[in-house]
Amino acid sequence: MSRNDPPRVAVLGAGPVGVEAALYAASLKLPVRLYDRGEAGNHLRHWGHVRMFTPFVMNTTPLGRAALRADAPRQTLPGDSDILTGREYVSAYLEPLAAGSLLGGCFEKGVTVLGVGRKGCRKEDLTGDGRRAQHPFRLLLRDADGIERVEEADVVLDCTGNYGNPRRLGDGGISAIGEDAVGDRIAWGLEDVLGDRRAEYADRTTLVIGAGHTAATTVSLLAKLAQQAPATWIVWLARRAGSQPIKRVLNDPLKERDHLAARANMLATRGEGHVEFHAQAQIQAIEEDGDSFLVAALVGGEERSWQVERLVANVGYEPDNALYRELQVQECYASLAPMRLAAALAQQTGDGLTMPALGAAALRNPEPNFYVLGSKSYGRRAHFFMRSGFEQVREAFTLITGKADLDLYKKAR
DSSP: OOTTSOOOEEEEOOSHHHHHHHHHHHHTTOOEEEEESSSTTHHHHHTTTSBOSSOGGGGOOHHHHHHHHHHOTTOOOOOTTOOOBHHHHIIIIIHHHHTSTTTTTTEEETOEEEEEEETTBOTTTTTTOGGGGGSOEEEEEEOTTSOEEEEEESEEEEOOOSTTOBOOOBGGGSOOBTTGGGGGGSBOSOOOTTTTTHHHHTTSEEEEEOOSHHHHHHHHHHHHHHHHSTTOEEEEEOSSOSSOOSOOOTTOSOHHHHHHHHHHHHHHHHOOTTEEEESSEEEEEEEEETTEEEEEEEETTEEEEEEESEEEEOOOBOOOGGGGTTSOOOBOTTTOSBHHHHHHHHTOOSOGGGOOOOOGGGGOOSSTTEEEOGGGGGTTOOOOOHHHHHHHHHHHHHHHHTOTTOOHHHHHO
């Protein structure tokens, strides 16, 4: 590439932030490729049956809405205040964007990015040296037929997220005894227990591990199932102390989130809905016993065990950083997020909904022109909102173009 050529942009992951990043690049008329091992919104489809906490307007951008109106002027978008399920959001917004006139020709679905490196340059070469930017990125790709190839790029935006890389269940953050042997039988996400997975959970005992909103959602759905199938029982284990597992946000503006927290806490404290809750629980061992599990734990320092037929682990996710192991990305030793962003996040208090823009400088890595955006950029930190990712996209392109005042969102309004 000559100095006068626009930078070739590669976006990894076609979730909300990845699609937005590709859209931003395409709107700037930069050559861009968008890669995903599945379809647009692949991760969202796994919990598509669940309603979002945030209204439609918070999960979209002026640029995205303008692109949809340009492609389909007669199409009516959901209202700004509408609360959609994951599937509804993908269908109404993400999928049409990925297939639209701006992105349809650059989106390669069913393509897995196996690794990212530098042409003629390894991780230890030119340490912290801007001359690494003179070596284009090499992306090793594998398509749905198993055929591998290499593509080059000048800028890479990693928007692959954390979903699908769950944390471990045992004390100290490592696997419990026997956990890895039965890992493929553990449900690590949000199961559709009232829909296509109903037969797997109805009239069975399920152990749910976790103390966040995902675990609260699972328990609440299972409690509804218990009303229809009375032999359904739920054992809920949380690592933290306290009789109420979910911390509520004072005067929470997200009513869906507050309603879920209140409902889950009521189920935990009152023992309603066939729910048995235990705080200060540490999983010690998981043993497969025919079609069921024998789970041993320490609860408040005392040994307990349960025989359960289903096991749901909603313990959160963490970034899979093997993708860029040959790049010079400095990571926080605690959160695994890129260091500058992790330091900026550490200065923030309160709920992620009120978090201000952290500035473009927080997105910089020692690796020139490589950016981690979206939920993956937060590492193990929870409470990521899509609008924070959209702001990251805007900030990243001020760095990529060298135009500090660039803001396509203002122009699109």
